[in-house]
Amino acid sequence: MTKKMKEAALERLEEMYPEAKAELVFSNPYEMMVATILSAQCTDRQVNKVTPAVFARYPDPRTMADAREEDLYPMVKSCGFKSKAANIIAACRMIRDEYDGRVPDTMEDLTRLPGVGRKTANVVLYNAFGIPAFAVDTHVFRVSNRIGLCRADTVEETEKQMTRLIPRGKWGNAHHWLIWHGRRVCSAQLPKCETCGLREYCEYARKNKTIHE
Ligand code: SF4
Numbered sequence: 773m774t775k776k777m778k779e780a781a782l783e784r785l786e787e788m789y790p791e792a793k794a795e796l797v798f799s800n801p802y803e804m805m806v807a808t809i810l811s812a813q814c815t816d817r818q819v820n821k822v823t824p825a826v827f828a829r830y831p832d833p834r835t836m837a838d839a840r841e842e843d844l845y846p847m848v849k850s851c852g853f854k855s856k857a858a859n860i861i862a863a864c865r866m867i868r869d870e871y872d873g874r875v876p877d878t879m880e881d882l883t884r885l886p887g888v889g890r891k892t893a894n895v896v897l898y899n900a901f902g903i904p905a906f907a908v909d910t911h912v913f914r915v916s917n918r919i920g921l922c923r924a925d926t927v928e929e930t931e932k933q934m935t936r937l938i939p940r941g942k943w944g945n946a947h948h949w950l951i952w953h954g955r956r957v958c959s960a961q962l963p964k965c966e967t968c969g970l971r972e973y974c975e976y977a978r979k980n981k982t983i984h985e
Pocket of ligand 1: 959
């Protein structure tokens with residue numbers, strides 16, 4: 773796919789999802805970090821169901837740092853993995869002890885926190901701090917590669933190629949366009965190519981003949 777076509781595909785995505793934004797509910801960097809850790813392999817809807825009670829009981833990193841895993845885990849159990857509760861508490865202990873109780877705002881510092889990988893750090897940087905960042909989750913990885921915006925085997929390589937293609941000021945928005953498209957149209961099992969607004973650009977649709985002119 774030529775660079776021009778990639779840019780046209782991105783413009784189309786922007787037209788299709790002008791209102792795209794984070795679907796996790798949060799009101800500060802701490803809440804964004806906790807919600808994003810919980811969202812791994814779990815739907816945003818499910819995370820949004822449990823976080824109000826979690827944030828009411830543990831309103832900031834200091835209170836969360838004092839939490840006991842046996843109290844927190846039952847509250848977040850429906851989001852899977854026991855390790856998430858342990859990681860949230862451990863991350864907040866580090867934030868309390870090493871960052872004066874404030875969630876750090878750099879990739880380097882965020883990824884030191886237990887349970888915070890590069891994807892979570894990028895989500896927090898953009899959504900909570902407004903710092904340009906392009907997070908690659910399962911939807912972004914699948915959709916970017918299917919369309920042909922990049923050709924990458926790993927999320928790291930996808931991030932590298934996509935941040936070269938997309939202007940820095942649009943990294944965060946582009947991440948949301950691709951997630952929304954992945955959730956609503958280009959699903960893993962059954963992409964709706966016939967009605968997809970990107971079909972004229974998409975390499976996957978061309979290769980698999982999932983559209984019929
Ligand atoms: S044409 Fe099909 S594979 Fe391509 S982006 Fe649209 S839904 Fe996904």
